[in-house]
Amino acid sequence: MSNSEKTEPKKKKKFSRRKFLLRSSIGLGVVMGATYLSRPIWRRALANFANTAEAPYQGATDDPKIWFEITADNQVTLLSPKIEMGQGTFTGLAQIAADELGVDISQMKVKHAPSASGNLDAFATGGSTSISSLWQPLRELAATMREMLLQEAAKQLGIESNSLSVVNGVVKGGGKSVSYGDIVKNVTEWKIPKTPKLKDVSEFKFIGKPIPRVDLKDKVLGTPIFGMDASMPDMLYGDVVRPSQIDSTFVSADTSAAEKMPGVIKIIKEKDFVGVVAKSITEARNAKKAIKAEWKVNKKWQNSDIEEIIKVGNGTAYTIQKEGKPNFEGEDTITSEYHSPIGAHAQIEPNGAVAHVADGKATIMISTQVVNITRSEIAKRLGFEAEDVNIIPTFMGGGFGRRLHTPNGIQAALMSKAVGKPVKCFFDRKEEFQNDTFRPPTHHVLKAKLNSNGMIESMEHNVSSGAVAFGSPMLPPGAEAIFGADIGAWRGGMINYSKIPNYRAISWKVQLPFATSWWRSLGLLANTFAIESFMDELAIKAGKDPVQFRLDQIGDDERGNRLKKSIEAARDKAGWKDGKLPNGRAMGFACSVDANTPCAHVVEVSVEGKDIKVHKVTCSIDPGVAVNPDQIKAQCEGSIIMGMSASMFEKMEVKDNQLTPTIYGPYQMALMRDAPKEIDVVILENAEQPGAVGEPPLGPIAAAIANAVFRLTGQRLRSMPLEIT
Amino acid sequence: MKISFNINGAPQTVETDGNTPLLWIIRDVLDLKGTKFGCGKAACGACTIHVEGMQVRSCSYPAKLAEGKNITTIEGLSDGDNLHPVQQAWMEEIVPQCGYCQPGFMMATAALLEVNPNPTDEDIDNNIVNVCRCATYYRMRKAIHRAAEIKSANL
Ligand code: FES
Ligand code: FES
Numbered sequence: 001m002s003n004s005e006k007t008e009p010k011k012k013k014k015f016s017r018r019k020f021l022l023r024s025s026i027g028l029g030v031v032m033g034a035t036y037l038s039r040p041i042w043r044r045a046l047a048n049f050a051n052t053a054e055a056p057y058q059g060a061t062d063d064p065k066i067w068f069e070i071t072a073d074n075q076v077t078l079l080s081p082k083i084e085m086g087q088g089t090f091t092g093l094a095q096i097a098a099d100e101l102g103v104d105i106s107q108m109k110v111k112h113a114p115s116a117s118g119n120l121d122a123f124a125t126g127g128s129t130s131i132s133s134l135w136q137p138l139r140e141l142a143a144t145m146r147e148m149l150l151q152e153a154a155k156q157l158g159i160e161s162n163s164l165s166v167v168n169g170v171v172k173g174g175g176k177s178v179s180y181g182d183i184v185k186n187v188t189e190w191k192i193p194k195t196p197k198l199k200d201v202s203e204f205k206f207i208g209k210p211i212p213r214v215d216l217k218d219k220v221l222g223t224p225i226f227g228m229d230a231s232m233p234d235m236l237y238g239d240v241v242r243p244s245q246i247d248s249t250f251v252s253a254d255t256s257a258a259e260k261m262p263g264v265i266k267i268i269k270e271k272d273f274v275g276v277v278a279k280s281i282t283e284a285r286n287a288k289k290a291i292k293a294e295w296k297v298n299k300k301w302q303n304s305d306i307e308e309i310i311k312v313g314n315g316t317a318y319t320i321q322k323e324g325k326p327n328f329e330g331e332d333t334i335t336s337e338y339h340s341p342i343g344a345h346a347q348i349e350p351n352g353a354v355a356h357v358a359d360g361k362a363t364i365m366i367s368t369q370v371v372n373i374t375r376s377e378i379a380k381r382l383g384f385e386a387e388d389v390n391i392i393p394t395f396m397g398g399g400f401g402r403r404l405h406t407p408n409g410i411q412a413a414l415m416s417k418a419v420g421k422p423v424k425c426f427f428d429r430k431e432e433f434q435n436d437t438f439r440p441p442t443h444h445v446l447k448a449k450l451n452s453n454g455m456i457e458s459m460e461h462n463v464s465s466g467a468v469a470f471g472s473p474m475l476p477p478g479a480e481a482i483f484g485a486d487i488g489a490w491r492g493g494m495i496n497y498s499k500i501p502n503y504r505a506i507s508w509k510v511q512l513p514f515a516t517s518w519w520r521s522l523g524l525l526a527n528t529f530a531i532e533s534f535m536d537e538l539a540i541k542a543g544k545d546p547v548q549f550r551l552d553q554i555g556d557d558e559r560g561n562r563l564k565k566s567i568e569a570a571r572d573k574a575g576w577k578d579g580k581l582p583n584g585r586a587m588g589f590a591c592s593v594d595a596n597t598p599c600a601h602v603v604e605v606s607v608e609g610k611d612i613k614v615h616k617v618t619c620s621i622d623p624g625v626a627v628n629p630d631q632i633k634a635q636c637e638g639s640i641i642m643g644m645s646a647s648m649f650e651k652m653e654v655k656d657n658q659l660t661p662t663i664y665g666p667y668q669m670a671l672m673r674d675a676p677k678e679i680d681v682v683i684l685e686n687a688e689q690p691g692a693v694g695e696p697p698l699g700p701i702a703a704a705i706a707n708a709v710f711r712l713t714g715q716r717l718r719s720m721p722l723e724i725t
Numbered sequence: 726m727k728i729s730f731n732i733n734g735a736p737q738t739v740e741t742d743g744n745t746p747l748l749w750i751i752r753d754v755l756d757l758k759g760t761k762f763g764c765g766k767a768a769c770g771a772c773t774i775h776v777e778g779m780q781v782r783s784c785s786y787p788a789k790l791a792e793g794k795n796i797t798t799i800e801g802l803s804d805g806d807n808l809h810p811v812q813q814a815w816m817e818e819i820v821p822q823c824g825y826c827q828p829g830f831m832m833a834t835a836a837l838l839e840v841n842p843n844p845t846d847e848d849i850d851n852n853i854v855n856v857c858r859c860a861t862y863y864r865m866r867k868a869i870h871r872a873a874e875i876k877s878a879n880l
Contacts, residue, residue, distance in 0.1 A: 085823055212819050213819060215821075215824065216816060216819060219821035220831070222760070222800060222827075222828040223759070228761065228762060229758040231756075281753060282742070282749055346856075347825075347858050348761070348763040348771050348823075349763070349825045350763075395823070397823050398825060398858045429763070429764040630819060634819065637863045638859045638861060641863065670862070671856065671862070672853045672854065672865065673854075674862075676863070679863050
């Protein structure tokens, strides 16, 4: 199905459809319901989210919600409130629904729930929560729908529902049978029963199997499924003048030359931007170049200014973890400092939107991770009720946190309103690099003291970072005042070694002169780089094997035990002995726990001149129930290589007020030649629920590589990107 | 100006400014949206197509150069329902994640296999230089080798 068809739903009623208006029975409002919670609980709820537990599914308030559609050809469409951005969520959700519904996986289709369906996620698609947060509610919904269908079948067949069985969406009993597709044809009103008993693990046919992605064929054929591919009849092309300098405000624009350019339909001047609508994208781009915009620049920033701001000690400190009485007096205190740079999202599909605003209603096709927020922001700017704005989410050509901010939707909507026709508008690549919501730079100061047995007596991690969670629109206003420390910035910043008698973690919050926000795994990559490199330093100081050194200091609680099992699995699978290898290579080790998912990497590295080469990565991950082992492997492989890219190559800098570089290549990223030839993933399932997958394996990669490089060269690399001098 | 060429086996004539990148003619005029825009500066490969069988980054290829040429896009890579060996291999290895870069990679791989039916790892490293932010390179490499096998078995 092409995107343009989606805008005319009335025309395609080929099948008799019955929409199931099911209400999710799952409690709402833990994250967004600040007013109902006292401060400490509120704080803890998000603290849990940041460091340990999964975020609960945040259904929005619109009722009813449409979750499933059944068509006469006996196919079931799941309307997903979570957006597919490559993480494989659609496939996992299809597996979960198919098992509880009693249909074959080939009968399941998944598409994005348009906001008009009411099935909105008030939070976001992000934070590796899609499968974990929907695991229980989706099973309950699907089981409930199966029960509704069974009760109807009983009526239609004249047989007691408890003597009926379901195979592949066909209800059988007493020698008769009827398909789901046929059952729904004759029903006008549904009764919603109590949630039935959910299936036992032993009854799963699809959960736990390496089912190919449900979107695989579309993606191999090049089917137009992305925001950039969206179109509407009679569509025009818009473009917006975007700032190339940070810390600057739009003042005015001289558009006289642009108005006369070929293909230009209209120049749009708004309080915060100037845009042009033209007949083609090239004409819009050319006209934009002719606009002379004036910006008020507050200060000429340089990278050295940013480095100064980000230093530990220069911002506001919040203690996020404390045990015992850490003491760093005396000359035997070991101190190290680590740095990570500004990182760009660099997702290949630029941000953009197609909007049609007419007759007091708006339809927006857009790649967004925050459907509900995109909707309310656009409604607010247009002066519409939220219900009058329908967001049609598209497949995303990468998300990684870049699509938590969707001002492009507002711009497209305002331009469409001005010309009375659909308008498509998107960023060019330079604008993506200069107007990104970046991964903030970080500075880490670590301290430790060892006791006479070579175990850690006291340890401290200080992380200073720009905004992560507080840079995003997902937290309610005032959240910053309630929380203090930025929960995104310190994700992964706590010390996992709870047998250390005295330790603490301190998060330093600073204000940067450009936008920073979520970048796949939030603070995890930088924090794990610092902590796990430092652990390697301490193990070497103590004369101990770095893997055993860690194992010996992890607590025996459930979290600790899962982490230990994960470490042992990676160690054993990789054949770790002491990290040394005969062939000019060395191993490096690091581990982390992110959103309750432990992960450990053993890397095999060689160094030629100044080039670091990663040959093999052994990764163990324990997400609990592995809904789709193949997609978990895919997420590990992707996280590892994306993490290598960020660890070894990527860096944005501020020069004369501009963020640079502004193109792939100069913004160096991992390519085919940099990818390890071997990635060996071990999946453990030491929890009863599915947990986070899409981000945890990013955590340990930078430290694992740096630790291997130290073993080979004796150089301790304390800054990302890792560079041998 | 009027520009005529063959695209995916069918003749086409378009009226355009000759300097318009061929990418926008393919996407917005001919409505073949499998060819993607990533950077517009020949730096990512998302827009890779074949011109006379050679891989070309269409975002940086002026439309006027297409005059009289044979052009293939991802939509023309398969032969009806018969997937191209590269697409078959991509299916077998379950390569795509977000999928946005994948048409460009498949087109680049198909072009490589025409001149080098059995590429080594080094050949792959040197010739497949597109960007995949989801970093699906590990499976892509396997799929490229697999595509070479499927293609040679079909001969
Ligand atoms: S869009 Fe052509 S190379 Fe990036
Ligand atoms: S699959 Fe997402 S960019 Fe390649």
